Amino acid sequence: MTTIPCVIASVLMAVAELRWSYWTCAFIANFLNPIGADGIFTVSNLLITSMFPPKTQGVAGGVFNTISQTGKSVGMALTALVANEVTRNYRSVDKPSSAALLVGYRASFWFCVALVSVSLCISALGLRRIGKMGKKSD
Known part of the structure; x- marks a missing residue:
């Protein structure tokens, strides 16, 4: 399942601390x-x-690409919305702005963990009977 590295990357970024080295979590997540x-x-x-x-097949690939790009755009917008709302709500408690940004970023990465986990469940359930690609059927 190719979604597992995405879940791991999002979890690593959600738990990363400012005092940690780039190589501790961020590099692994970016990899x-x-x-x-x-x-x-x-x-x-x-x-x-x-x-x-x-x-x-060309039309199907084009439609898939269009839907995929639209989904990425909506996902990025939702993630930014989560980060901005959490940051704004945390700032209202008179905390430093860098701490508020960190809390917002962490919330957005946990949101990504949830979205990718849902994607993992859907693909595991939807593809369990897919069979082997390229296998000749008589």
Whole structure:
């Protein structure tokens, strides 16, 4: 499951401390996240396009790409909204702004953990009977 590296990356960033070195969590998270995200996109694109006849596979890939990009945009907007709201609410308690930003970032990373975990559950349930790709069926 290619979503597991994304979950690990989000958890690492959610628990990271300011006093820790970049190599402790942030590097590992930045290494794992693209592996998971690119793997998800490639596997999903191959799976979607293989379900259509060769004549329409290009259109299916284009529609998948459009939906994927729209989903990324909505996800980033929601994550920014979570971070901004948590930061704004924490600031109202007269805390330093850097501490408020850190709390907002942590909340956004925990939100990412939740979203990717839901994606992991959906893909585990939805793909459990998919079989082997490229296997010749007679």
